[in-house]
Amino acid sequence: xxxxxxxxxxxxxxxxxxxxxxxxxxxxxxxxxxxxxxxxxxxxxxxxxxxxxxxxxxxxxxxxxxxxxxxxxxxxxxxxxxxxxxxxxxxxxxxxxxxxxxxxxxxxxxxxxxxxxxxxxxxxxxxxxxxxxxxxxxxxxxxxxxxxxxxxxxxxxxxxxxxxxxxxxxxxxxxxxxxxxxxxxxxxxxxxxxxxxxxxxxxxxxxxxxxxxxxxxxxxxxxxxxxxxxxxxxxxxxxxxxxxxxxxxxxxxxxxxxxxxxxxxxxxxxxxxxxxxxxxxxxxxxxxxxxxxxxxxxxxxxxxxxxxx
Amino acid sequence: xxxxxxxxxxxxxxxxxxxxxxxxxxxxxxxxxxxxxxxxxxxxxxxxxxxxxxxxxxxxxxxxxxxxxxxxxxxxxxxxxxxxxxxxxxxxxxxxxxxxxxxxxxxxxxxxxxxxxxxxxxxxxxxxxxxxxxxxxxxxxxxxxxxxxxxxxxxxxxxxxxxxxxxxxxxxxxxxxxxxxxxxxxxxxxxxxxxxxxxxxxxxxxxxxxxxxxxxxxxxxxxxxxxxxxxxxxxxxxxxxxxxxxxxxxxxxxxxxxxxxxxxxxxxxxxxxxxxxxxxxxxxxxxxxxxxxxxxxxxxxxxxxxxxxxxxxxxxxxxxxxxxxx
Amino acid sequence: xxxxxxxxxxxxxxxxxxxxxxxxxxxxxxxxxxxxxxxxxxxxxxxxxxxxxxxxxxxxxxxxxxxxxxxxxxxxxxxxxxxxxxxxxxxxxxxxxxxxxxxxxxxxxxxxxxxxxxxxxxxxxxxxxxxxxxxxxxxxxxxxxxxxxxxxxxxxxxxxxxxxxxxxxxxxxxxxxxxxxxxxxxxxxxxxxxxxxxxxxxxxxxxxxxxxxxxxxxxxxxxxxxxxxxxxxxxxxxxxxxxxxxxxxxxxxxxxxxxxxxxxxxxxxxxxxxxxxxxxxxxxxxxxxxxxxxxxxxxxxxxxxxxxxxxxxxxxxxxxxxxxxxxxx
Numbered sequence: 026x027x028x029x030x031x032x033x034x035x036x037x038x039x040x041x042x043x044x045x046x047x048x049x050x051x052x053x054x055x056x057x058x059x060x061x062x063x064x065x066x067x068x069x070x071x072x073x074x075x076x077x078x079x080x081x082x083x084x085x086x087x088x089x090x091x092x093x094x095x096x097x098x099x100x101x102x103x104x105x106x107x108x109x110x111x112x113x114x115x116x117x118x119x120x121x122x123x124x125x126x127x128x129x130x131x132x133x134x135x136x137x138x139x140x141x142x143x144x145x146x147x148x149x150x151x152x153x154x155x156x157x158x159x160x161x162x163x164x165x166x167x168x169x170x171x172x173x174x175x176x177x178x179x180x181x182x183x184x185x186x187x188x189x190x191x192x193x194x195x196x197x198x199x200x201x202x203x204x205x206x207x208x209x210x211x212x213x214x215x216x217x218x219x220x221x222x223x224x225x226x227x228x229x230x231x232x233x234x235x236x237x238x239x240x241x242x243x244x245x246x247x248x249x250x251x252x253x254x255x256x257x258x259x260x261x262x263x264x265x266x267x268x269x270x271x272x273x274x275x276x277x278x279x280x281x282x283x284x285x286x287x288x289x290x291x292x293x294x295x296x297x298x299x300x301x302x303x304x305x306x307x308x309x310x311x312x313x314x315x316x317x318x319x320x321x322x323x324x325x326x327x328x329x330x331x332x333x334x
Numbered sequence: 335x336x337x338x339x340x341x342x343x344x345x346x347x348x349x350x351x352x353x354x355x356x357x358x359x360x361x362x363x364x365x366x367x368x369x370x371x372x373x374x375x376x377x378x379x380x381x382x383x384x385x386x387x388x389x390x391x392x393x394x395x396x397x398x399x400x401x402x403x404x405x406x407x408x409x410x411x412x413x414x415x416x417x418x419x420x421x422x423x424x425x426x427x428x429x430x431x432x433x434x435x436x437x438x439x440x441x442x443x444x445x446x447x448x449x450x451x452x453x454x455x456x457x458x459x460x461x462x463x464x465x466x467x468x469x470x471x472x473x474x475x476x477x478x479x480x481x482x483x484x485x486x487x488x489x490x491x492x493x494x495x496x497x498x499x500x501x502x503x504x505x506x507x508x509x510x511x512x513x514x515x516x517x518x519x520x521x522x523x524x525x526x527x528x529x530x531x532x533x534x535x536x537x538x539x540x541x542x543x544x545x546x547x548x549x550x551x552x553x554x555x556x557x558x559x560x561x562x563x564x565x566x567x568x569x570x571x572x573x574x575x576x577x578x579x580x581x582x583x584x585x586x587x588x589x590x591x592x593x594x595x596x597x598x599x600x601x602x603x604x605x606x607x608x609x610x611x612x613x614x615x616x617x618x619x620x621x622x623x624x625x626x627x628x629x630x631x632x633x634x635x636x637x638x639x640x641x642x643x644x645x646x647x648x649x650x651x652x653x654x655x656x657x658x659x660x
Numbered sequence: 661x662x663x664x665x666x667x668x669x670x671x672x673x674x675x676x677x678x679x680x681x682x683x684x685x686x687x688x689x690x691x692x693x694x695x696x697x698x699x700x701x702x703x704x705x706x707x708x709x710x711x712x713x714x715x716x717x718x719x720x721x722x723x724x725x726x727x728x729x730x731x732x733x734x735x736x737x738x739x740x741x742x743x744x745x746x747x748x749x750x751x752x753x754x755x756x757x758x759x760x761x762x763x764x765x766x767x768x769x770x771x772x773x774x775x776x777x778x779x780x781x782x783x784x785x786x787x788x789x790x791x792x793x794x795x796x797x798x799x800x801x802x803x804x805x806x807x808x809x810x811x812x813x814x815x816x817x818x819x820x821x822x823x824x825x826x827x828x829x830x831x832x833x834x835x836x837x838x839x840x841x842x843x844x845x846x847x848x849x850x851x852x853x854x855x856x857x858x859x860x861x862x863x864x865x866x867x868x869x870x871x872x873x874x875x876x877x878x879x880x881x882x883x884x885x886x887x888x889x890x891x892x893x894x895x896x897x898x899x900x901x902x903x904x905x906x907x908x909x910x911x912x913x914x915x916x917x918x919x920x921x922x923x924x925x926x927x928x929x930x931x932x933x934x935x936x937x938x939x940x941x942x943x944x945x946x947x948x949x950x951x952x953x954x955x956x957x958x959x960x961x962x963x964x965x966x967x968x969x970x971x972x973x974x975x976x977x978x979x980x981x982x983x984x985x986x987x988x989x
Contacts, residue, residue, distance in 0.1 A: 167923050268805070422891035437887065
């Protein structure tokens with residue numbers, strides 16, 4: 026993968042880095058995002074307990090408020106939830122699950138989108154028309170709607186118990202399958218632009234596979250739009266996962282993501298245990314905001330020609 | 335007193351790489367009912383000059399100096415509100431591409447009536463009647479019906495006729511036409527141009543015709559200004575400038591016209607191209623492309639030399655005029 | 661005529677999409693548990709079950725069963741809800757007005773806020789209000805709708821006690837038999853306010869940004885410069901010449917947001933226990949009420965297909981320049 030190396034040197038030499046250093050918002054957003062990712066990766070070492078392990082949870086510790094409130098305990102800085110789990114540990118592990126789902130779902134989207142975009146742009150005609158119409162319909166129906174319906178059906182078909190074990194894979198696949206059109210459209214547009222160039226004909230004449238040659242030309246050129254799309258898409262995937270978990274279609278309470286933590290705490294917000302919902306919410310919003318700010322900044326700096334909507 | 339007197343007009347565009355000057359100390363005048371041509375290649379500043387008169391230069395560009403006297407008031411000093419009473423009322427504009435100038439979602443009638451109503455206290459019915467009369471004047475068939483058409487239902491030539499009709503609606507003193515036929519089909523260019531000429535004559539309205547085509551200028555205008563890289567390089571009576579051009583640039587433009595020279599021969603293009611505003615050379619801006627270049631051309635910007643009413647910005651203006659350097 | 665051809669093409673596409681959706685709905689029915697068990701319970705002997713199965717046509721070939729399903733669906737028979745013990749379509753008809761109220765409430769807020777604000781941001785991009793609006797919009801995009809809803813409940817219901825936190829209230833007005841609305845009484849309105857704000861909160865940033873960027877693009881066009889050159893008043897240039905051209909892309913993008921809107925009604929209704937379609941659907945999922953799940957999917961698909969077709973039609977009517985051949989892209 027030689028072009029990755031050349032792209033990297035080009036990236037470091039460009040003014041992207043320079044502009045990054047001069048933009049406090051971008052730097053802050055990056056710092057927050059990096060901190061969250063690091064915290065998620067180091068969750069097992071940063072947490073005082075493993076919230077997924079029932080053996081470590083003591084129901085006697087339930088609903089302890091944060092340490093600065095009356096009744097708070099030093100062992101649970103952000104308090105505990107209804108089952109007696111340390112909130113800080115639950116948030117760190119939840120962050121980990123949310124980020125894993127976000128990143129993997131986007132990888133599924135990207136793979137699907139790039140392949141469909143290449144095929145659609147290269148083949149043209151009926152294949153192209155079919156995929157692009159499908160993309161229109163899918164985008165119009167919205168990811169969330171498709172995901173809710175698909176997961177609802179799976180949940181009803183598998184039964185709640187089996188579904189809980191499969192939830193993480195199902196979420197990645199469903200969010201991944203629902204959002205390929207963004208990528209496919211971008212790739213397709215560059216294929217169409219590239220197809221007109223002479224080297225494609227030349228490659229065909231000397232017996233090389235034109236699609237392979239084109240892919241090699243196109244992918245490096247679409248790197249910056251792909252980067253911008255991916256940033257926003259990770260944020261969207263995490264938000265959608267949270268929404269699905271909130272509806273009870275995502276991660277189970279035994280292995281909670283940020284969304285399922287918020288959902289679990291929602292019932293107790295009225296009875297005074299505000300911390301169970303509030304802290305995961307703050308984590309979720311700051312993470313999404315940081316990624317979105319970074320995505321906006323990248324869009325301004327790289328200024329790729331993106332599709333609207 | 336001339337109808338329009340532009341003096342030392344200077345237009346600047348601040349950019350990230352410093353201030354670009356699109357027009358340098360440009361002077362010209364238009365008398366009542368007179369037709370003036372402004373000529374130059376694209377990027378010479380012709381359109382900027384046109385838009386500067388109505389203070390419509392796109393931001394961040396702005397008029398940085400000079401004055402524009404029109405009917406006794408300095409247009410550069412008018413408030414936005416006062417300026418609005420000049421625009422489309424005393425001075426009308428005709429834009430280059432009739433496909434882009436008419437609003438695609440409003441009918442021809444709406445776009446005509448609103449212009450009248452912006453400047454006259456007038457009822458809808460009366461405004462429509464005037465609009466229909468003007469459409470008839472620009473030879474649009476069944477004008478009453480056309481008022482209810484949308485722009486896309488008309489051909490390019492028809493649309494430009496509509497724009498000309500709009501320009502005449504308020505009986506302005508001056509019309510500024512920015513390459514009014516460039517975007518049209520070659521076969522109807524002459525037709526539209528002669529229509530414009532006739533209407534200007536019958537209404538006694540002044541015209542500033544902006545074009546890159548000296549042939550059109552010689553047919554339509556009485557005086558001409560040649561712009562190069564934002565400066566006036568030659569100006570005078572059209573007949574004289576076209577017959578006895580002095581500045582090597584004007585000569586080059588004339589030589590490049592089809593029909594000059596032997597039939598079948600190559601067109602004599604001026605070599606090179608006009609420098610972008612970011613890279614205007616020192617001295618005479620034309621010197622890198624000039625066949626008569628001397629050391630003095632590179633040293634300093636020549637002044638506008640007055641050869642009895644025919645003014646030329648060239649160090650060797652007198653040599654060239656007398657044929658010494660030819 | 662072109663418009664007829666366009667209509668036919670659009671209609672055929674709509675029918676095709678509906679067929680796909682109904683096929684998905686039908687496959688679900690086939691795979692979600694055993695309808696017989698839901699009907700007769702476990703105690704019936706196997707032979708008797710098999711006979712019943714035959715009588716109900718459950719052993720017929722797939723296509724035959726699908727065809728029957730389709731025939732019933734077209735006649736308005738989408739099965740009987742296990743939980744409500746009533747035709748699924750009746751249950752949906754009961755819940756439908758509540759969701760419509762919510763969608764209308766949110767739409768009013770979206771239009772009233774995003775149109776002026778989006779225009780202002782385009783006309784005066786450097787003013788403090790535009791900067792605040794743009795900053796707020798990125799924060800708005802980053803907050804999930806259910807958190808906005810929870811936050812609104814916490815502040816306005818729990819702490820301030822100004823507005824109710826769940827349901828539609830008692831004082832609904834029946835405008836036609838079987839159709840109630842909360843818009844006509846204070847009691848109904850007070851229940852509508854928080855859910856409508858929550859639902860609109862996710863669309864406001866989207867529309868403010870969309871209107872701003874479209875309008876900024878339009879303001880650069882030649883015909884706007886020409887409008888200024890004609891000496892028109894700023895109001896007329898902005899709100900007629902520019903806005904009418906901004907509207908077209910906004911309608912196309914905005915119209916297809918109905919899918920997203922329906923998805924977010926599920927979230928909003930769940931938080932506010934709003935007795936509409938979304939809340940009903942989530943409850944049906946929890947109860948594995950298959951007929952109701954399928955009915956919901958088909959009705960939502962229908963709403964989606966109809967809205968998109970109507971939006972396309974409006975688009976062609978509003979935009980005089982649109983070519984009627986093929987779909988406007």
